[in-house]
Amino acid sequence: AGCRQAARGRPPAPATPREVGCVHTACSLQQAGGCNLPICKTTKQVASCFFNGRFGGFERFGSFTWRVTRGIISSKDSEISQPGNSVDDDAIADDDVWDDVSDSPGHGSTLDREWVHRQNQFHKMGYRDGIAEGQKDIAQEGFNVGFGQSVHVGYKWGLVRGITSALASLPDSLKEKLLPNVQCRGQLQELNNSVQEISAEDALQMFHESILQSSHSSEEPDATL
Amino acid sequence: MDQKPKDDFDFLEPSVLLDETHYQTGFKNGYSEGLVSGKEEGRQVGLKNGFQVGEELGFYQGCLDVWTSLVSIDQDAFSARVRKNIEQLAALLRSYPLSNPEDEQVQDIMEKIRLKFRVITASLGTKLEYQGRPTSSKQDVEDL
Numbered sequence: 404a405g406c407r408q409a410a411r412g413r414p415p416a417p418a419t420p421r422e423v424g425c426v427h428t429a430c431s432l433q434q435a436g437g438c439n440l441p442i443c444k445t446t447k448q449v450a451s452c453f454f455n456g457r458f459g460g461f462e463r464f465g466s467f468t469w470r471v472t473r474g475i476i477s478s479k480d481s482e483i484s485q486p487g488n489s490v491d492d493d494a495i496a497d498d499d500v501w502d503d504v505s506d507s508p509g510h511g512s513t514l515d516r517e518w519v520h521r522q523n524q525f526h527k528m529g530y531r532d533g534i535a536e537g538q539k540d541i542a543q544e545g546f547n548v549g550f551g552q553s554v555h556v557g558y559k560w561g562l563v564r565g566i567t568s569a570l571a572s573l574p575d576s577l578k579e580k581l582l583p584n585v586q587c588r589g590q591l592q593e594l595n596n597s598v599q600e601i602s603a604e605d606a607l608q609m610f611h612e613s614i615l616q617s618s619h620s621s622e623e624p625d626a627t628l
Numbered sequence: 629m630d631q632k633p634k635d636d637f638d639f640l641e642p643s644v645l646l647d648e649t650h651y652q653t654g655f656k657n658g659y660s661e662g663l664v665s666g667k668e669e670g671r672q673v674g675l676k677n678g679f680q681v682g683e684e685l686g687f688y689q690g691c692l693d694v695w696t697s698l699v700s701i702d703q704d705a706f707s708a709r710v711r712k713n714i715e716q717l718a719a720l721l722r723s724y725p726l727s728n729p730e731d732e733q734v735q736d737i738m739e740k741i742r743l744k745f746r747v748i749t750a751s752l753g754t755k756l757e758y759q760g761r762p763t764s765s766k767q768d769v770e771d772l
Binding site for chain 1: 646647648650651652653654655656657658659660661662663664665666667668669670671672673674675676677678679680681682683684685686687688689690691692693694695697698701702705726727729730752754755756759760
């Protein structure tokens with residue numbers, strides 16, 4: 404509302420369109436409607452996803468509570484390596500199964516041990532080849548699942564970064580043309596400062612944590628905002 | 629001719645067959661396990677790669693939105709050459725198959741987008757650039 408009033412207060416220039424560009428969502432996150440310039444539509448969508456959704460409110464976003472520590476990153480690594488551990492456990496289990504042999508004395512026991520050892524070897528060879536083949540066959544499918552779950556979230560975050568960075572890089576004269584309201588410009592500058600505090604790696608880590616939380620809270624991760 | 633008697637048999641054959649049976653049993657079990665672990669590993673790589681690709685494209689789109697909004701307000705905000713480059717960037721971004729990571733053209737289009745973006749920012753005289761990890765992203769692509 405403040406933006407619109409300020410816009411109407413200025414005398415319209417001949418070359419200026421009726422609706423002066425204004426990022427309503429930056430001043431009033433709940434603002435509905437507004438002008439139709441692409442930046443307003445985009446920022447509105449972005450804001451509705453990030454500022455009121457998964458990443459919490461604007462104030463919380465600005466307080467840098469989303470910084471992550473290196474320790475958490477290490478935790479992430481251990482999470483990713485978890486499937487490998489399960490494979491090793493299975494291999495150990497197989498060893499246990501095949502090592503369960505009755506110990507009969509004499510020549511017969513020697514043959515028995517050799518025979519069981521041979522069976523065990525072939526089973527393990529097949530098991531390892533099977534693991535490798537299965538992983539290879541499913542890799543692309545798994546990648547596509549993960550990619551589909553994250554690409555649009557990353558895209559929306561990138562929009563926030565792009566819009567705030569581009570605005571901050573404009574000369575003051577162009578900023579004033581695009582955003583006549585001083586309060587709007589101030590809000591967006593503050594938003595840009597907050598965004599710059601979060602590196603690409605930080606953002607990726609935040610997303611990963613949100614995925615983990617979704618997985619724990621429900622069976623299927625709800626990554627698509 | 630020296631032919632084998634009919635009732636003769638390869639005394640090693642049963643042993644070989646049994647070995648093959650054990651191998652196949654192990655392979656079958658391993659394959660099932662591999663499908664589970666492989667899908668999760670692939671998904672983790674896809675999550676990381678997808679977020680990075682999405683973020684970079686979103687960054688360029690966000691910058692584009694600011695520039696196009698400005699041009700719609702003031703045609704003289706940018707030179708004709710810059711406006712042309714902005715339109716070309718818009719076309720490139722529209723052509724990127726965001727939902728199809730297997731498309732063979734994604735890397736080529738991304739390189740064109742990056743190049744066009746640098747042309748625009750150079751013309752504008754701004755230090756604006758994507759702060760992600762292009763090198764790391766390239767590594768991921770090469771790993772695939």
